[in-house]
Amino acid sequence: MTTLRVSNLSKTYRSGEHAVRAVRDVSFEVQDGEFVALVGPSGSGKTTLLAMVGGLLTPTAGQIDVNGRDIAGLSSADRATFRRDSVGFVFQANNLLPYLTARQNLMVLKSIGGKRVGKAGERADLLLRELGLEKRARALATELSGGERQRVAIARALMNDPELVLVDEPTASLDSARGRRVVESLISEVKGRGKLGIMVTHDLAMAELADRVFQLHDGELVKATSVTAGAQPSSLG
Ligand SMILES: Nc1ncnc2c1ncn2[C@@H]1O[C@H](COP(=O)(O)OP(=O)(O)OP(=O)(O)O)[C@@H](O)[C@H]1O
Ligand SMILES: [Mg+2]
Incomplete structure (x- = not known):
């Protein structure tokens, strides 16, 4: 059971005289x-919000409570542990290691982390199968299509069995049919495994695939909409 509770969260970037709020x-609550x-x-603050929830960036004010623990208040060493054990990230630039195979890209963090290494191969094979990549497991990252690379990045984010899966613009480099398949795989992995997922997207058609849509404007959460089957993009405001 995972609960993420964000309360009165703010981030102001300062460089010299200049401050960007x-x-x-921002406050919201999400369950597994x-x-x-x-x-x-x-520029509305989506990546900044995601980076704070994932323990990559320290808030200026507010709390990020994950299962009763305030992530914002952790030491940097404890935040690094939180990121490693509890968060799976998928970014637009999926940063696969180019001269390793799909499967090796999943295993590489395992061998660094050193945790349950023996089971890692089985888990990598399971995730590759679930994401429809079993035939591409031995292909080098450089030989994969954009959609395949994003699915490898999703599989990699799930390797550590994280509680939170945080995704920033996973489909920006894909056409809409491919992008939709990637997001559908992502959602089915996240929900099927009882995890909690947050995905940044520009694409309202992708946003509609989610259970809820949070809308940011100038750093403020202006709208949280439940998505019902058949909702029109215009209903997102
Ligand atoms: N490291 C930084 N230092 C200073 N200002 C920053 C920094 N990162 C982001 N900003 C500013 O903070 C605001 C929010 O940026 P953020 O990247 O969170 O927006 P976004 O919604 O993810 O935008 P996009 O859709 O373009 O990715 C913007 O005005 C941006 O210029
Ligand atoms: Mg962004």
């Missing part, structure tokens, strides 16, 4: 088994 007093889309114009 990227995230302003839920998949949330985070939408909003460029």
